[in-house]
Amino acid sequence: MSNAIFQRRHFNTALGLGALGLLAPCLHAQTRPEKTKVTIAVGGKASLYYLPLTLAEQLGYFKAEGLEVEIKDLVSGTHALQSVVDGAADVVSGAFEHTLNLQNQGQFFQAFVLQGRAPQMAMGVSIRNLPTYQSLSDLRGKKIGVTAPGSSTNMMANLVLARAGLKAGDVNFVGVGNSVGALHALRLGQIDAISNVDPVMTQLEQKGEIRIIADTRTLKGTQEVFGGPMPAACLYAPMTFVRKNPGTVQALTDAIVHALKWLQTAGPSDLMKIIPEPYFLGDRALYLTSFSNVREAIATDGRFPEEGAKTALKALGSFDQTIKANKIDLNKTFTNEFAQKAKDRFKA
16 A cells, blocks of 8 residues: 555545544533423422432432423422423423323323332221221221322322222322321321322331221232233423423433432432432331331332333223313323433443
8 A cells, every 4th residue: 555545545535534523512412401400390399209309309410311300399290290280390290190190181291200110108097996807898988088089199098099989089089298287187087098109008007006908008909900011200391391301301311210220229228328318208227117118119210111101091081071081192291212211321
């Protein structure tokens, strides 16, 4: 090979690499968050239902993705959703089935990363108020505590009652939150039964204050109650936000999936170092027991099960006659596009 030819090829190669070098910043810029300041609304952040969100924040994973995230902790998932509808927040950390309810009302929201692959909710009756409880029919006319009217815990209670031939109007639902307020409501005898999440339910169960009658803290229990895979906590936002800010959505997804990956090998002592003290409800050991109870219900890679949306729609339709199932496009309620990229990146 002549020296001239070698120099020409070397020049062309260098030119090509130089061009790639010039393009690289542009390609990188396309994946950067379009919106770096993001507000996430959540109802009851201290519950284990939203553990991946808390970990992504506490471990600095949002910041690592170039995001400045503000988490607004509200009374319930319903309030969190309303916060986004009102424009006070960008993204909801809440229950997947809300995307179905919203679309049924003509509002299109899309879930883009899964935090919980099972609802992690349980329903129990007060041993103090209903010591002779024998069947669901005994709940007719009774007060049932839920995190908030219209919440996921309300949905689960409705579903359980419907299978026994009871309608929502046959009982009285009372919003009690998912923390200390829920504990007080049951202990003071203000409610006769409760549908809630951990660590509340494990604390009441361990202290002998409730009798569990339905449980979705395990995959098996979820199958029994819902009849299929039931996606639970997730991040979702208006479809307009998802389409306008794909880089931001990817960054949020990456942070959550990174937290899910961390959880795969984390032990009790690791959690104790990360979780804020108030989340323990005064009992660290009980919190760890609660975590053990729901661990398999936490998502592993952020992706939604393909059959999950169908399960959720069927569950809602079983007790809500306003749901127009034939008019709901399930493909618009969730996407695995961002979670798949995050799974590949973090080997989740």
